[in-house]
Amino acid sequence: MAALHDRSSQHRSRLLRRSGGFAVVVLMSGCAGEQSALNPAGREAEWIADLFWWMAGGAVVVWLGMVALTVYALRGGKSANPKWFIIGGGAIFPTVVLAVLLVYGLAMLPPLIAPAPPGSLKIAVTGEQWWWRVRYQPAGEQEVVLANEIRLPVNEPVEFELDSPDVIHSFWIPSIGGKMDMIPGRKTRLTLNPTRTGTFRGQCAEYCGTSHALMAFYVVVMEKAEFARWLEQQRAPAAPAAATAQLEMRGRDAFFTNGCAACHAIRGTEANGVVGPDLTHVGSRVSLGAGILPNETSAFRRWIEHTDKVKPAVLMPHWNMLPPEELDALAAYLESLK
Numbered sequence: 001m002a003a004l005h006d007r008s009s010q011h012r013s014r015l016l017r018r019s020g021g022f023a024v025v026v027l028m029s030g031c032a033g034e035q036s037a038l039n040p041a042g043r044e045a046e047w048i049a050d051l052f053w054w055m056a057g058g059a060v061v062v063w064l065g066m067v068a069l070t071v072y073a074l075r076g077g078k079s080a081n082p083k084w085f086i087i088g089g090g091a092i093f094p095t096v097v098l099a100v101l102l103v104y105g106l107a108m109l110p111p112l113i114a115p116a117p118p119g120s121l122k123i124a125v126t127g128e129q130w131w132w133r134v135r136y137q138p139a140g141e142q143e144v145v146l147a148n149e150i151r152l153p154v155n156e157p158v159e160f161e162l163d164s165p166d167v168i169h170s171f172w173i174p175s176i177g178g179k180m181d182m183i184p185g186r187k188t189r190l191t192l193n194p195t196r197t198g199t200f201r202g203q204c205a206e207y208c209g210t211s212h213a214l215m216a217f218y219v220v221v222m223e224k225a226e227f228a229r230w231l232e233q234q235r236a237p238a239a240p241a242a243a244t245a246q247l248e249m250r251g252r253d254a255f256f257t258n259g260c261a262a263c264h265a266i267r268g269t270e271a272n273g274v275v276g277p278d279l280t281h282v283g284s285r286v287s288l289g290a291g292i293l294p295n296e297t298s299a300f301r302r303w304i305e306h307t308d309k310v311k312p313a314v315l316m317p318h319w320n321m322l323p324p325e326e327l328d329a330l331a332a333y334l335e336s337l338k
């Protein structure tokens, strides 16, 4: 019996150790990666992470103090004058700690909401159900309308102008900065300063309907010259499908015969719909469907055939009645739009 008990308690502690280790690994892995406020890649995100660590550290110190006092009380410790515990620990200490935090937190606000210096890159982002309309407005140049992805030059301030036509969304790139609501009928602003290159992930942070959780996007921070080249390439109209690329030519025809052009624009063709995302260079994006599918031919096909299964309640009809060849052709054409 004793042996059995021994073994089972050994087993239990091993299990605890293992699951404890597992929990720590899972928790810590949430801190790294492309969508973590604790792995900052922007000036504003660094401030926010600092604030978090100061608060977390302070909370640990207060907690340890409380544990020490509890142990002391449980052991029957008698203080010289218990009144001082109540006045000191109950009123003075929290007032001082909260006042310091308030001042620290408030002092952070003005630079966080300050506009970017004049001449900075402006990007207007509109929250749609459930995707992002993105308009680049470089100073003194014509705007470039894109969707579902944001690219930024590193170490340059950028000012986002945010809005929404119908419901409230919230624009959030945790690694680069704080979140800002997108509110119908008014423009909100957010200035960010990315500090290192890389690919990060943003996410709608305000419940906006059925597919709210499927409303994400990738953010690619690039060297300044590389960004300028990229924007020029995106500004250009779509290259016409090569006459030799039979499948893509058929896909192009299918795009028009199936009415896709009523909702989507492909600059350089007659397609100029504005209901859905601009598709001029859709094949060059990191992801498809606002951050939810990889950008590859099979994903294009899946999106067109089963749109509503991939994204429930999506505001695009699905085309599962098309013959497989036509779906393949459409997918090949869209993927070729680099």
Ligand SMILES: [Cu+2]
Pocket (backbone or CB within 6 Å): 127, 130, 168, 169, 170, 204, 205, 206, 207, 208, 212, 215
């Ligand atoms: Cu949303």
